[in-house]
Amino acid sequence: MQAFPRSEAESRLSRLQHIMREAGADGCLVTQNVGIYYFTGSMQTGYLFVPAQGEPTYYVRRSVARAKAESLVPTAELGSFRQFGAKLAADYPAIFPEGTRPTIGADLDVLPAQLYLRLIEAIPAAEWKDASAYLRRVRSVKTAHEIEKIGxxxxxxxxALDEGIRRLRTGMTELELIMIIEEVMRRAGHAGIMRMRGxxxxxxxxxxxxxxxxxxPTYFDGPAGGRGLSTAVPQGASFRPIGAGEPILIDIGCCIDGYTIDQxxxxxxxxxxxxxxxxxxTAVTILRRTEENLKPGTTPESLYEQALAMAAEAGLAExxxxxxxxxxxxxxxxxxxEIDEWPVLAKGFREPLEAGMVLAVEPKFTFPGVGVVGIENTYLITEDGSRQLTLSPERLYEITES
Amino acid sequence: MQAFPRSEAESRLSRLQHIMREAGADGCLVTQNVGIYYFTGSMQTGYLFVPAQGEPTYYVRRSVARAKAESLVPTAELGSFRQFGAKLAADYPAIFPEGTRPTIGADLDVLPAQLYLRLIEAIPAAEWKDASAYLRRVRSVKTAHEIEKIGxxxxxxxxALDEGIRRLRTGMTELELIMIIEEVMRRAGHAGIMRMRGxxxxxxxxxxxxxxxxxxPTYFDGPAGGRGLSTAVPQGASFRPIGAGEPILIDIGCCIDGYTIDQxxxxxxxxxxxxxxxxxxTAVTILRRTEENLKPGTTPESLYEQALAMAAEAGLAExxxxxxxxxxxxxxxxxxxEIDEWPVLAKGFREPLEAGMVLAVEPKFTFPGVGVVGIENTYLITEDGSRQLTLSPERLYEITES
Known part of the structure; x- marks a missing residue:
């Protein structure tokens, strides 16, 4: 039942606590299912309270029994939401001494406003702070267990790609192609969705x-959009049959034991x-150049800028x-x-890469009315460079129909 | 490209505006993709502003081109987020006259707190109000187009159920059974997920x-939980093989053109x-009794209480x-x-049912260590009763292996 070793849970928490102390936060409330799982090994409904120092508590609404069986940190029943502030104060008297306003962080990037406003009422002593960045920083560096899962x-x-390529034929719809891919992934334990934070x-x-x-183009926060199945699902595969001579973009990922890959x-x-x-x-050349600099010390921003410059040089900026x-x-x-973790290879990300980070790098080029071409691998940053985690052979798949 | 008739878009908006005027809201900002789609027929990234009176505007970040092609209401480029307040004030001078604090509702039940706090800054004139309930009330009564899609x-x-039952065998895992079901649904256009608001x-x-x-038991807000594929996906189908003589709960839904069913x-x-x-x-008896009262005027709460009483009478309360x-x-x-819309057949839901509402009714009984049995149909409330939308034959599927 244990999702990962207890020692990993301890190191994850101690990294968060270190960041919290640096930032002057007295405690942190993790409300999102994925965040709770990351620290406790359990994904039940409730709140994880992490003090800047000392033992956290996983306050569970449902299922308490399942959380108790799974959690690597101490659990407690949440009980009345209105009494949550009183319960926290009783459990953490050093953080909530009467008459003070401790600074409590929370994952405000995902916590709905309605629930945030209810938490403000339930825990009136707290001075709230957006702790999203702390949580994203801790999670950006993967543990051995996580790297194994991503593998x-x-x-x-x-x-799944092998099987999709093997069965790809003209006249097959985009939906039929992704269904072949999904079947292989699902059999291997794909959760059915890839979790996104956005x-x-x-x-x-x-x-x-x-x-x-x-x-x-689509609303989706990625380089390629896709027509999708309808205006209500306006992204990705459509009912359109695939023809000869046209670029087929196969951008896929799956989520096994909670961990995703992207390629x-x-x-x-x-x-x-x-x-x-x-x-x-050109996309391959950009990927190769990126790989050269994919190592501790490089800033994510510089990799993006380098790629932009290369695309411009090739006359493909637009x-x-x-x-x-x-x-x-x-x-x-x-x-x-999640599929949209930190760091992002984008402007503003100036904290250098660290060993243990896992990144998908995806140079792509879009030609309206024609199609999208590109390549994407996922990499682990190592002590002195990077290791590719994506296992598919890297080539332009040119299929000859018999 | 048009998701639904323009007249439907108009009636949806005018119902929202009616509720807003009753509640004293001057405007409403819809931020969630599903909510935006419901009113505009387009699901691009942006914000839909609905004044209490007059024309709404769909402020789009991306993709503007796609939103323009799809939207049934006027679109505008969102532009700088920081200038959003100024843009709204310029577009709606009657709502934002200088020096006043108009009441602006938003879908705070889904809007992340971080974005909410940024909106407060970007639109400093607004007095914010939680409009989740208005939006959920409007959407609870379905239009002709919506009912057709749910069908x-x-x-x-x-x-999908037919195919799953046809191929069900002992030794097949739960995952294998749901994969058969998913394949049939996906081929018919299932989006791959069912959207949930919670x-x-x-x-x-x-x-x-x-x-x-x-x-x-699980965290999932439904009567049956399921082991799931791992502690990180702790719900629904597992790798467990299905044996003879044990209850198999097949609670399925799909999402086609955005609309879901549940059975x-x-x-x-x-x-x-x-x-x-x-x-x-007993579950079937509860469903029959519920059907008798499933009509305009009945309160959702009373249906829940009636079912509770019947379960208790049968000695199955626990x-x-x-x-x-x-x-x-x-x-x-x-x-x-979404799969978790209003009304809920639960305590506190005292507004009577109305014609046009669509409801899934799902009496189920859980026996720890043994299994779950039950039944669920989706119904449309009509002028004088209800019409079942679920098409699967209603029986206990007893399968004889040859």
Whole structure:
């Protein structure tokens, strides 16, 4: 039943507590299911309270029995929400001495405002602070256990791509292609969705789309959009049949034991036009150059800027990471329990890379009316460089139909 | 490209505006993707501003092009977030005259606190109000278009159940059974997930689980939990093989063109024990009695109380809708673009049912260590009663293995 070793739970908590003390927070309330799981090994409904020093408590609403069986940190019944402040004060008298205003952080980037306002009422003593950044920083550096899990997801994704490529035929719809991929992943234990932290963002298994449908812009916070199944599902695979000679973007991931991987390969039935082939090769060149600098000490921002410069040099600036006004402003992103973790390879991310970070790097080029080409691998930052976690062979998949 | 008729968009907005005027709100900001889609027919990133009187504006960040092509209400580029307040004041001078504090509602039940705090800064003139209840009330009464879409999802769910039952065998895992079901649904256009409004809640296609694994309690806000695939996915189907003689709960739904259905059937390979059969029949009796009162004028609360009384009469109070402390406190729920809509058949829901509401009613009984039995249909409230939308034959599926 234990999700990960107790020693990992202890080191995760102590890293958070270190950041909290540096930031002057007296306590931190983790409210999101994924965050709670990361620290406790259990994903039941409740709140995890982490003091800046000492033992945390997992206050559980439901299921208490399951949380008790799974949790690596002490659990307590949440009881009345209105009494939560009184309970916290009783359990942590050093943090909540009468008449003071301790600073309590919370994951405000995901906590709904309505619940936040109720927490303010229930815990009137607290001075609230947005602790999202602390939590994201702790989670950006992966443990041995997490890297092993991501490897498992990488294996499933590679197997799924193999099967998709093996069965790819002209006339097959984008939906049919992703269904083949999803079946292999699901059998391997894919949760069915990939968790995302971003508001209004959702992802099932990725973005499998071809030709002009792949190039349709979307709300999705990624370089490739996709037509989707309807205006109510306006992203990713559509009912459009795949034709010969058009770029097929196979951007897939899966979530096994909670951990996600992300990878992209480009395929074509027949051959790509010279323009698209050049763009694909530029994406590969950007990936190679990025790999050279993918090591502790490099800033995420510099990797993005380098890629932008290379795309511009190749005369593809307007096509890079989406087209024109629909471009996204990043080259890659952290990945772990969620698909949109830190750091982001984007402007403003100036904290240098550290060993243990896991990043998906995804240079892509969009040609409206034509399609999207690109490549994406997930990497672990090591002491002196990086190790590729993506297991799929890296090539342009040119399929000859018999 | 048009998601639904313009006249529907107009009637949806005018119902919201009516509620807003009654509640004294000057405007309403819809921030959630599903809410934006409901009113505009487009699900791009941005904010929908609805004045209490007059034309709304859909302020779009990305993709503007796609929103312009899809939206049934006027669109504008969002531009700088910091200038959003100034832009709103310029576009709606009657609502934001200088020196006043107009009351602006927002969907605070889903809007993350961090973004809420940024909106407070960007639109300093606004006096904010939680408009979740208005939005949920408007959406609780479905239009003709919505009912047709739910019917499409019902057809796919019924076909999927047929195929699952046809291929069900002892030794098959719960995951394998749900994979069969998912394949049929996905081919019919299932989005891959069912959207849920509740914080930290997620659902792929439902809860397919058997024997003691089905009876394991979870965080999920439903009567049946399920072991799940791991502690990080602690809900629904597991890798556990299905055995003969154990109850198999097949609680499934799908999301087609954005609209969901929800239904449950109980199956067994061989026969059920007398205890479980009695419980199953009690669930059916509760459903029949509920149907009798499922009509305009009945309060949701009274249906829940009636079901509780019937479960108690049958000596099954402790097993009803989960076991003991892990019970959920409802009999059913509204359903539409999300699986957890209003009204809930629960205490506190005293507004009478209205024609056009769509409800899933799901009496279930949980026996720890043994399994879960029950039934669930989705119904449309009509002028004088209700119409069942669920299309699967209603019976205990007893499967004879050859």
């Amino acid at each position: 498992k997801a990488a294996r499933a994704a590679a197997d 508001y209004n963002q959702e992802l099932v298994t990725g973005m499998v789309a071809a030709g002009e449908a792949a190039a349709e 992209t390969r480009t395929a074509v039935i027949g051959t790509l036009s010279p323009q698209l082939r050049t763009a694909y090769e 096509h890079f990471m989406g087209f024109g006004v629909d471009q996204v402003k990043f080259l890659g992103h952290g990945i772990g329990l | 499409k999802a019902a057809r796919a769910a019924a076909d 914080y930290n809640q997620e659902l792929v296609t439902g809860m397919v689980a058997a024997g003691e694994a089905a009876a394991e 449950t059937r109980t199956a067994v390979i061989g026969t059920l024990s007398p205890q479980l059969r009695t419980a199953y029949e 097993h009803f809708m989960g076991f003991g402390v892990d019970q959920v406190k409802f009999l059913g729920h509204g359903i539409g673009l």
